[in-house]
Amino acid sequence: MKTQRTISDIRTATPSSVGDGFVGLNAFHPQGSRPFNPFLLLDHHGPMQVQPSERPKGVDEHPHRGFETVTIVYDGALEHRDSAGNHGKLFAGDVQWMTxxxxxxxxxxxxxxxxxxxxxxxxxxxxxxxxxxxxxxxPRYQDIASSRIPMGTLPNGGQLRIIAGELAGLQGPVNTFSPIVVADLMLASGQSETITVPADHSLMVYVLSGQAAINGKPIERGQVALTKIDGDTIDLSTTSGAKVLILAGEPIQEPLAVYGPFVMNTREEILEAFSDFQAGKMGVLQ
Known part of the structure; x- marks a missing residue:
């Protein structure tokens, strides 16, 4: 017997900018991420108009330790380099999953x-x-071209694309360390779908564009709806069309220590991360 989840919170993302080339919205950040566990941050950069420039803008070299970054490109193109020797380009539909x-x-x-x-x-x-x-x-780097990401049509016509985990019988191509679901769903005007996720996963829905309703509660672009872990289904619908990002995962029930680009379990591990970075142990950008 499937049970509909309860919506615990609907939050509106706040304006944010990163580096000199990424402007948009922040839905949640590591210091306030506990309700979204195991996800730590959600930034939606765009849609923005990039003015022609001979010098690519963005975020200059910086370190990370203790987590993974996931970049999903919906329009435009990005380029990435790291100290492990990886160099990749991402175009519309592509995903980069960097551990x-x-x-x-x-x-x-x-x-x-x-x-x-x-x-x-x-x-x-x-x-x-x-x-x-x-x-x-x-560290590892998974560069997922859009052609590798499974897409399927749900019973009422919604178009689902599954990046990680399993949803509606589709399996995403990304290898993850813990059970995680990352998918986006396009709903046309007047469509509604029921989404089923594991009963022990956290679950949230972010609206990328348009307006939708989750279990009948309205939610619009730039808002994220968080559910309680008290069931296994949600109903998504729209009267005018919407694209949403579905995030689910098994919560990591461990202490969380966060400072800047490092996410560990203790303050001592954070200090060690800074020391290792300053000592060059995280490598050199190639």
Whole structure:
């Protein structure tokens, strides 16, 4: 017997900017992320108009340790380099899943050709926590082209794309350290769908565009609805059309220590991360 979840909170994202090229909204950040566990951050950069420039803008080199960054590009193009020797380009529909784990230095900027011509840019970045036993794992980088991401049509016509985990019989291509679901869903005007997730997962829905309703409660672009872990289904509907990001995962019930680009379990581990970064143990941007 399936049970509908209760909506515990609907939050409106606040304006934010990162680096010199990413402007948009922040739905939640690590210091206030406990209700969204195992997710730590959700930034929605865009849609924004990028003016033509010979010098790609974005975020210069910076370190991370203890978690994963997930970049989902909906429009435009980004380019990435890191200290593990990875170099990738992301175009509309592509996903980058970077596991910082024990430590990595990277930069994220507008892709060079896109920077020169300018255009519309729209992407989401998530931070996903790692369990204590995985925080010092070897860094890794999964570059997922849009052609590898399964898409399916739900019973009432909604278009679902599954990036990680399993949802509605579709399996995402990303390898994750803990059970996680990341998917986006496009609903046309007048459509409604019932989504089923594991009963022990946290679950939230962020509206990328348009207006929707979750279990009958209205939610619009830039808002995130958080559910209680008290069932396994939610109803999503729209009268005018909407695109939403569905995030679910098994909560990580461990202490959380956060400072800047590092997410660990204790203050001592944070201090060690700073020391290792300053000593060059996280490598050099290549």
């Amino acid at each position: 910082a784990a024990s430590g990595i230095i990277h930069e994220e900027k507008h892709e060079q050709a896109f920077s020169r011509q300018g255009g519309n840019l729209d992407f989401v970045q998530l931070w996903v926590n790692l369990r204590a036993k995985d925080k010092m794992s070897q």
